[in-house]
Amino acid sequence: MKKTRICELLGIKYPIIQGGMSLIASAELAAAVSNAGGLGIISPNGSEPDWGKVAENLRSQIRKGKSLTDKPFGVNFPIHVLGQDRSLLDIAIEEGVPVVTTGAGSPALHTSYLQEHGVRVLHLVASVKHAKGAEKSGVDAVIAEGYESGGINGPDELTTFVLVPQVVDAVSIPVIAAGGICDARGLVAALALGAEGVQMGTVFITTNECIADQDYKDAIVAANDTATIITGRGSLPIRGLKSELITQGQRTAEADIAPRQMICGAVAGMINEIVSAGDVVRNIVQGYDRIVAGL
Numbered sequence: 369m370k371k372t373r374i375c376e377l378l379g380i381k382y383p384i385i386q387g388g389m390s391l392i393a394s395a396e397l398a399a400a401v402s403n404a405g406g407l408g409i410i411s412p413n414g415s416e417p418d419w420g421k422v423a424e425n426l427r428s429q430i431r432k433g434k435s436l437t438d439k440p441f442g443v444n445f446p447i448h449v450l451g452q453d454r455s456l457l458d459i460a461i462e463e464g465v466p467v468v469t470t471g472a473g474s475p476a477l478h479t480s481y482l483q484e485h486g487v488r489v490l491h492l493v494a495s496v497k498h499a500k501g502a503e504k505s506g507v508d509a510v511i512a513e514g515y516e517s518g519g520i521n522g523p524d525e526l527t528t529f530v531l532v533p534q535v536v537d538a539v540s541i542p543v544i545a546a547g548g549i550c551d552a553r554g555l556v557a558a559l560a561l562g563a564e565g566v567q568m569g570t571v572f573i574t575t576n577e578c579i580a581d582q583d584y585k586d587a588i589v590a591a592n593d594t595a596t597i598i599t600g601r602g603s604l605p606i607r608g609l610k611s612e613l614i615t616q617g618q619r620t621a622e623a624d625i626a627p628r629q630m631i632c633g634a635v636a637g638m639i640n641e642i643v644s645a646g647d648v649v650r651n652i653v654q655g656y657d658r659i660v661a662g663l
């Protein structure tokens with residue numbers, strides 16, 4: 369597979385990143401992706417929903433990651449959650465984490481601090497304006513995420529297909545494409561648009577190593593092309609499964625079961641099996657040559 373500036377920047381074999389995912393991006397998942405030659409990312413609350421325990425959880429997850437792989441992996445920090453507080457960043461620095469992904473806030477706040485401590489910073493954006501701002505703040509690369517993606521979406525609802533080339537044209541740092549990618553076709557298309565890597569979230573939920581509940585994984589595998597919807601437009605737009613909205617109503621009626629949103633991207637319709645996270649990476653690597661040869 370083609371080596372890009374992202375491979376060089378992050379010290380990884382393939383330009384394939386497993387995105388941070390609140391509550392479910394734990395050390396086991398990140399290490400499996402990194403062991404397969406991509407870059408795994410731990411979320412500070414991956415495997416521990418109690419935010420009061422986030423500091424100890426983050427440190428123990430990083431240490432667990434280091435025990436499971438000798439390859440690089442990163443940590444994701446949503447900036448609106450951190451604010452000015454750098455204590456969680458300091459844990460990542462102390463533990464020698466080489467890469468941090470940030471999003472949902474200004475990259476001007478912490479980028480130079482992290483870089484002064486030898487950490488590469490990738491910032492997630494959903495518009496050209498924010499990509500330019502991130503470049504100005506000195507980030508090492510931007511992750512351009514279209515609104516096909518699972519989780520919190522940008523307000524302007526740009527698709528990956530139109531966002532990525534416009535960001536590529538607007539900045540000179542490397543661009544990673546995210547949103548709607550789960551296989552080799554998506555990676556080849558992203559590279560054709562000028563991206564130098566991909567970040568995927570949804571496809572990694574349906575892996576053996578992901579700690580997501582089995583019914584969540586099964587619902588993604590069962591999902592079709594029209595299965596997801598954005599809720600919270602105008603405040604906090606989030607893409608997840610439509611069917612879960614119905615289930616949530618039922619669950620809320622049952623007092624003992626807390627409502628839970630099954631967050632995932634539109635790419636759920638393309639995911640048909642639960643495999644290992646390493647196989648997700650390996651299948652993309654194997655499919656890449658075949659697709660490129662057929663173009």
Ligand SMILES: Cc1cc2nc3c(=O)[nH]c(=O)nc-3n(C[C@H](O)[C@H](O)[C@H](O)COP(=O)(O)O)c2cc1C
Binds near residue numbers: 386516518549
């Ligand atoms: C369940 C879920 C939780 C997510 N949580 C975060 C998060 O905490 N921080 C973040 O930067 N991105 C988060 N994302 C976005 C992913 O890192 C990734 O960019 C996105 O899933 C890519 O699009 P895809 O879902 O089409 O693969 C989340 C995505 C999902 C599906």
